[in-house]
Amino acid sequence: MPQPIRLQHTQALDEPVESLRFVSSGRALALERLGIGNKRDLLEHYPRRYLDLSTVSSIQAAKIGETVTIVGRVGEVKLKKPKPRMTIVECSVIDSTGVIIGVWFKQPWIANRLKKGDRVSMSGKVEMNFGFKRMNSPFYEVLEAADRDPDSDDAYQGRVIAFHPLCEGINAAWMRRFVHEALEDCRYAIDPLPAQLRVSRGLVDRNAAWRGMHEPADMREQEEARRRLAYDELILLQLHFLLGRRQLEAGLEPQSQVIDGPLLSMAREQLPFTLTDEQEKALEQILADMAAPRIMERLLLGDVGTGKTVVAALAMIAAVDSGQQCAMMAPTAVLAGQYGNKIGPMLESVGIEWALLTSATPAATRDRILERLASGQLKVLMGTHALIQDDVLFSNLGLVVVDEQHRFGVDQRTKLRRKGKGSDYLAMTATPIPRSLALLLYGDLDCSTIHRRPGNSTPCKTVVLSSSERAVAYDAIREAVKQGRQAYIICPLVGVKSEQEEDEQGLLEARIEQGEDCSDPKAAQTEARFLASKVFPNMRVGLLTGRMSAADKDATMEQFRDGAIDVLVATTVVEVGVDVPNATVMMIEDADRCGISQLHQLRGRGGRGKYPGSVYLLAPSSQGKSKARLEALERTQDGFKLAEYDLESRKEGDILGSRQHGVPQLKLVNVLKDSQLAMEARQDAEELLERDPLLESPINGMLAIELERLRKRASDAAGE
Ligand code: ADP
Numbered sequence: 041m042p043q044p045i046r047l048q049h050t051q052a053l054d055e056p057v058e059s060l061r062f063v064s065s066g067r068a069l070a071l072e073r074l075g076i077g078n079k080r081d082l083l084e085h086y087p088r089r090y091l092d093l094s095t096v097s098s099i100q101a102a103k104i105g106e107t108v109t110i111v112g113r114v115g116e117v118k119l120k121k122p123k124p125r126m127t128i129v130e131c132s133v134i135d136s137t138g139v140i141i142g143v144w145f146k147q148p149w150i151a152n153r154l155k156k157g158d159r160v161s162m163s164g165k166v167e168m169n170f171g172f173k174r175m176n177s178p179f180y181e182v183l184e185a186a187d188r189d190p191d192s193d194d195a196y197q198g199r200v201i202a203f204h205p206l207c208e209g210i211n212a213a214w215m216r217r218f219v220h221e222a223l224e225d226c227r228y229a230i231d232p233l234p235a236q237l238r239v240s241r242g243l244v245d246r247n248a249a250w251r252g253m254h255e256p257a258d259m260r261e262q263e264e265a266r267r268r269l270a271y272d273e274l275i276l277l278q279l280h281f282l283l284g285r286r287q288l289e290a291g292l293e294p295q296s297q298v299i300d301g302p303l304l305s306m307a308r309e310q311l312p313f314t315l316t317d318e319q320e321k322a323l324e325q326i327l328a329d330m331a332a333p334r335i336m337e338r339l340l341l342g343d344v345g346t347g348k349t350v351v352a353a354l355a356m357i358a359a360v361d362s363g364q365q366c367a368m369m370a371p372t373a374v375l376a377g378q379y380g381n382k383i384g385p386m387l388e389s390v391g392i393e394w395a396l397l398t399s400a401t402p403a404a405t406r407d408r409i410l411e412r413l414a415s416g417q418l419k420v421l422m423g424t425h426a427l428i429q430d431d432v433l434f435s436n437l438g439l440v441v442v443d444e445q446h447r448f449g450v451d452q453r454t455k456l457r458r459k460g461k462g463s464d465y466l467a468m469t470a471t472p473i474p475r476s477l478a479l480l481l482y483g484d485l486d487c488s489t490i491h492r493r494p495g496n497s498t499p500c501k502t503v504v505l506s507s508s509e510r511a512v513a514y515d516a517i518r519e520a521v522k523q524g525r526q527a528y529i530i531c532p533l534v535g536v537k538s539e540q541e542e543d544e545q546g547l548l549e550a551r552i553e554q555g556e557d558c559s560d561p562k563a564a565q566t567e568a569r570f571l572a573s574k575v576f577p578n579m580r581v582g583l584l585t586g587r588m589s590a591a592d593k594d595a596t597m598e599q600f601r602d603g604a605i606d607v608l609v610a611t612t613v614v615e616v617g618v619d620v621p622n623a624t625v626m627m628i629e630d631a632d633r634c635g636i637s638q639l640h641q642l643r644g645r646g647g648r649g650k651y652p653g654s655v656y657l658l659a660p661s662s663q664g665k666s667k668a669r670l671e672a673l674e675r676t677q678d679g680f681k682l683a684e685y686d687l688e689s690r691k692e693g694d695i696l697g698s699r700q701h702g703v704p705q706l707k708l709v710n711v712l713k714d715s716q717l718a719m720e721a722r723q724d725a726e727e728l729l730e731r732d733p734l735l736e737s738p739i740n741g742m743l744a745i746e747l748e749r750l751r752k753r754a755s756d757a758a759g760e
């Protein structure tokens with residue numbers, strides 16, 4: 041194709057939709073509601089579903105009990121109201137071989153969406169009832185409206201029909217037509233992916249891919265197309281991460297730390313155990329980064345109890361060996377305090393001064409801490425957000441450790457890091473995720489992973505119970521306390537009103553997972569009182585809620601740690617990020633409303649001492665999908681396996697929470713299916729930047745432009 045045409049078609053991508061045939065200003069306005077402004081937007085407006093006509097069954101051939109798709113014309117639509125608050129829509133669909141009836145309960149609006157004479161597809165399980173084949177709540181699409189506008193006849197008549205997301209004022213046929221026109225206008229646009237890369241990864245060219253997404257000849261072609269465009273999303277994301285990292289590092293002064301100093305070797309000798317191979321490897325990777333004249337950007341990934349803390353502590357000691365200071369930030373005061381308890385003694389034993397700073401630290405103490413920090417005498421400062429405040433100044437901050445970094449904003453993390461001239465950065469997370477997902481979420485970090493817990497930890501048994509079987513858990517708690525052990529009862533939702541629950545479907549879960557206390561404090565108190573008086577009358581029952589003051593929380597935790605409380609009723613799950621080896625039983629109410637990973641993290645709190653632990657997960661009824669989810673926890677202790685299982689049952693958007701992470705939107709990538717592709721894209725991005733660090737070579741020019749576009753979109757989205 042001659043160059044001028046290629047250029048013209050490339051430029052066409054950025055032309056407004058009004059320049060397309062059939063797009064009036066009214067329709068352009070409607071498209072804008074879908075975020076579609078130019079032809080490229082249309083091409084990236086990917087179908088949400090496909091109907092492969094080659095798999096359509098005739099009504100006669102549709103077998104009872106099988107799930108099939110049929111296509112036919114609507115005969116009659118009936119809306120029935122057999123009793124108050126119950127509606128049934130029945131719609132007969134006829135093809136040349138017979139009749140089938142679609143039935144929908146409590147969805148009266150469907151009666152208005154289907155009209156006699158419409159050509160529709162219906163997918164569902166075939167049943168036989170009252171002498172007719174029927175489908176209950178089938179999935180349907182209108183392929184051609186009976187009263188269609190003859191102008192809007194489909195330009196495209198393939199064997200596979202694509203269904204695009206629509207909006208008021210644009211029907212499916214119009215949308216297909218607009219997309220078709222955009223495909224035509226841009227069909228010789230230049231492919232931004234360097235040909236060599238495309239060939240080496242066996243990818244189709246971009247124009248073919250766009251065609252294959254919107255007008256595939258068959259589903260194999262669609263999959264090839266999706267793979268190519270998903271690869272584009274992935275490599276751009278990785279370039280974005282890698283270049284972003286370079287930008288962040290520009291202007292910083294990387295330090296090469298000593299990694300064989302006396303304090304580190306002393307601390308290692310004093311450890312009461314030997315590090316596992318995985319801990320050794322993680323530590324080695326961290327120390328290598330620190331020693332190198334570059335900024336460390338590393339994530340230490342591992343389940344609760346896999347021994348990350350000790351690895352982080354040794355890294356901090358290495359920094360102190362090099363005359364530097366360290367900051368360690370945790371999302372809650374309880375967690376920060378726990379780090380103090382675990383790491384503090386280790387630091388003291390090699391003569392390192394440390395302190396804990398939270399918003400609850402008394403002013404006088406705080407002043408002294410800041411003074412010693414500025415003079416460089418204080419080597420390690422642990423704490424919460426309180427570390428970020430402007431007047432917290434280090435004399436020589438060399439290493440920043442951030443626990444559960446996703447609980448902090450990018451700005452907060454950066455602010456802490458900027459307190460050093462070129463401090464190294466170590467993030468930790470106890471949410472195990474597969475490597476491919478780590479690449480998508482934390483692609484700007486290198487990963488060290490610990491899979492296995494050190495050998496000493498006792499196994500913990502997990503049992504799913506229905507609400508009516510609650511007594512089983514209560515008995516286990518009584519038995520444990522009788523033997524001198526302790527128990528947690530976690531009620532993440534106590535007192536949350538049911539309407540609120542329904543309103544915020546999904547949102548509520550997300551908030552709980554972020555560690556928010558969604559419970560009603562009064563109801564939590566009532567629950568604790570009820571448990572104390574009626575269920576465990578001879579035991580000491582304590583209450584911990586997210587809304588208590590930090591001091592009250594600490595006091596309660598301390599009582600629990602000291603054994604002055606037998607049963608701790610807690611609402612905010614994350615506050616229970618505390619290590620109490622004597623607590624062996626955990627009961628989690630409303631477990632079906634919590635994420636798998638979150639439950640897994642929680643149960644890691646049990647069975648940490650020398651006694652075996654047990655965890656009871658309560659769900660309203662022990663049936664259905666939520667039961668299956670919870671049973672995965674019964675079956676395996678492997679957090680990474682569970683994470684994959686969790687991913688399968690979620691949508692990409694939820695997982696990536698793209699805005700929050702400052703990660704550009706991925707439209708086509710499937711975290712599980714594309715894990716291989718994600719790793720290939722990462723490798724390609726690294727190699728590309730190695731050869732052409734600023735993407736200046738003409739061969740990468742188009743890619744650089746695409747990247748610029750994506751970064752702009754990401755920053756616009758973040759700024760919204
Ligand atoms: P994490 O920070 O990953 O949740 P921790 O560092 O708190 O895990 O370790 C959990 C427990 O295991 C702690 O009590 C710790 O002292 C202990 N531990 C850590 N590493 C080892 C090891 N290599 N061998 C034996 N015990 C270990």
Ligand code: MG
Binds near residue numbers: 294295332334336464
């Ligand atoms: Mg360094």
